[in-house]
Amino acid sequence: MFTGIITAVGHITSAQAKGDGLQLAVEVPEGYLEDVALGDSIAIQGACMTATQFKGNTFTLDISRESLNKTVGLDKVGPVNLEKAMRLNDRLGGHLVSGHVDGVGKVAYFSQVANDAYGSWLLRIEAPKELAPFLAYKGSIVVNGVSLTVNKTEDSSNACIVDINLIPHTLQSTTLGKLQQGDAVNLEIDLIARYVARMLNIN
Structure with a gap:
């Protein structure tokens, strides 16, 4: 399990073919792996993966x-x-x-909020239509591994539009500050919403 609070920004330094998938090497900040053991889980861009090898400040x-x-x-x-x-x-x-990851969304709009003294940015994402029942005002959503709060939802014919407010700290401490309009992002819906929907036979 995770919390959606990013603990470091790493860098994939290589992605080599292995079977029908890939073997990735990820470089991390000094000391980040001190309490990590082989087989431990690390979320990368919101996807839970297993550490299989260590070498200095890099794991595979x-x-x-x-x-x-x-x-x-x-x-x-x-x-x-x-x-x-x-x-x-x-x-x-x-x-x-x-x-x-429950689905891949697309950045529809990303810009600083006008006349906002705190320097907040508005991130608007087109989420897959099938995720709409799990997205609600002031509910939670994970975008590329980051726990965020939904400020607005709007259903269209083929998507659910989600508005999210990002503060400068989030932009500086994660990769979200590098997003551009049209970029694809990993999305995970709220865990509790998933089970409530199941119990109500919504999905």
């Missing part, structure tokens, strides 16, 4: 074709959001996150 992981088909940003060199699996005595600063 194997990612299957299924995971590659269901996510974005894990098939090439570049910066990635990282979060170690939570411990039972950790603060739950975000919300309960499983690290299982």
Whole structure:
């Protein structure tokens, strides 16, 4: 389990073919891996992966074709959001996150909010239509591994439009500040909403 609070920004330094998937090497900040053991889970861009090897400040992981088909940003060199699996005595600063990507959305709009003294930015995402029942005003959503609050939802014929407010700290501490209109993003719906919907036979 995770919380959606990013603990470091790493960098995929290589993505080499392995079977029908890839083996990734991820470089992390100094000391980040000191409390991580082989087989531990680390969320990368919101997708839970298993650390399979360590070398200095780099760890490797194997990612299957299924995971590659269901996510974005894990098939090439570049910066990635990282979060170690939570411990039972950790603060739950975000919300309960499983690290299982539910769908890929698209950035429809991303710009600084006009006349906002705090320097906030508006991130508007087109989420897959099938995720609409799980997205609600002031509910939670995970975008590329980051726990965020939904400020507005609007259903269209083929998507659910979600507005999110980002503060400068979030932009500086994650990869979200690098987003541009048209970019694809990994999305995870709220874990509790998933089970409530199941019990009500919504999905």
